[in-house]
Amino acid sequence: KNELKEKKPDLQEFHPKLVAEQLYYMYTELFKKMVPHQCLGSVWSRRNRPGNEHVAPTVRATIAQFNVVASCIVTTCLGDPSMTAQDRAVVVGHWIRVAKACQILGNYSSLRAILEALQSVSIHCLQRTWDNVSRKGTRTLPCHLCREDNPQGRELLIEKGPSNKLASLVRQLQRAQKGLLKKGVVPYLGTFLSDLVVLDTAMEDYMEGSEINHHKKNKEYQVLTDIMLLQAAAENYCLDPQHPFTAWFWAVERLSEDDR
Numbered sequence: 358k359n360e361l362k363e364k365k366p367d368l369q370e371f372h373p374k375l376v377a378e379q380l381y382y383m384y385t386e387l388f389k390k391m392v393p394h395q396c397l398g399s400v401w402s403r404r405n406r407p408g409n410e411h412v413a414p415t416v417r418a419t420i421a422q423f424n425v426v427a428s429c430i431v432t433t434c435l436g437d438p439s440m441t442a443q444d445r446a447v448v449v450g451h452w453i454r455v456a457k458a459c460q461i462l463g464n465y466s467s468l469r470a471i472l473e474a475l476q477s478v479s480i481h482c483l484q485r486t487w488d489n490v491s492r493k494g495t496r497t498l499p500c501h502l503c504r505e506d507n508p509q510g511r512e513l514l515i516e517k518g519p520s521n522k523l524a525s526l527v528r529q530l531q532r533a534q535k536g537l538l539k540k541g542v543v544p545y546l547g548t549f550l551s552d553l554v555v556l557d558t559a560m561e562d563y564m565e566g567s568e569i570n571h572h573k574k575n576k577e578y579q580v581l582t583d584i585m586l587l588q589a590a591a592e593n594y595c596l597d598p599q600h601p602f603t604a605w606f607w608a609v610e611r612l613s614e615d616d617r
Contacts, residue, residue: 368433369451371602377458379603380426380467382596384543387422388466389591391415391546393581398557401550419546423470428611430474434486436612446489449475453490463542544587553580 368376394400395413404412434448452471459468474480481487560573 365608366601366605368448368605371605373451373454373458374462375599375602376455377462377464377467378596379599379606380455380459380470381462381464381543382598383603383606384419384422384426384464384466385591385594387415387419388543388546389588391419391584391588393584393588396546396550396553396581396584397577398550398554399562402554402557416546416550423466423546425611426467426470427474429606429609430471431477431480432609432612434474434480434483436610442483442485443489445483445486449480449486449490465545466543469545469547542587542590544584549580549584553577556580 371379392415395416400413401416403409404417430452433452434445437444440448452475456468456471456475459465459471556573556576560576561570562573564570
């Protein structure tokens with residue numbers, strides 16, 4: 358008696374919009390539970406010191422999800438040695454469509470993860486693969502979001518925040534910012550963490566004598582307020598997990614750094 362082994366689904370079997378929504382769901386479940394105070398530069402900058410493995414657990418979990426998404430993308434592009442350049446181009450093209458769906462959805466965290474993965478050395482150097490990717494697709498890929506030297510890519514969603522990053526991009530994508538916030542925009546957390554670490558490094562906690570540096574505290578408070586506003590907005594946009602995709606996503610055997 359021959360038993361047919363159940364065929365595992367391929368990435369291409371999942372519509373780009375569904376993938377973008379499921380990545381949104383998985384990330385926001387962690388982002389909504391994140392404790393904003395753990396993002397402070399004075400806290401986050403201590404995470405790698407010996408004995409501090411317990412520091413900022415909710416932030417670590419959120420960033421770990423970002424990294425898992427990026428590693429999934431790299432693995433789907435490079436994990437099967439039998440893939441041809443054309444095969445890889447199909448996968449890359451699918452992720453580009455997912456990136457566009459993330460951009461429309463306001464899922465900037467997953468958008469960033471996709472762009473960073475596709476621009477990693479191991480994938481970016483595959484010239485034959487990129488030659489087979491649709492020119493139209495690569496032309497509209499919003500790669501500028503990954504460049505830290507591009508102010509547009511570092512704008513915040515909250516117009517009145519201290520850093521004012523992502524605002525002009527949101528206006529460019531959809532004029533109605535209220536609509537985006539109502540839908541629930543997922544930010545790239547690294548921007549906030551970088552801002553808070555810079556604030557903590559550049560400004561002292563105390564002025565001359567023992568007076569608290571209220572200017573620094575106010576700036577930190579404004580960044581944390583931005584995070585809390587985005588967390589609240591994420592509560593307004595509900596998605597349900599789709600088991601076929603989540604099962605596929607977690608079943609992907611990620612490539613190690615050495616295998617990439």
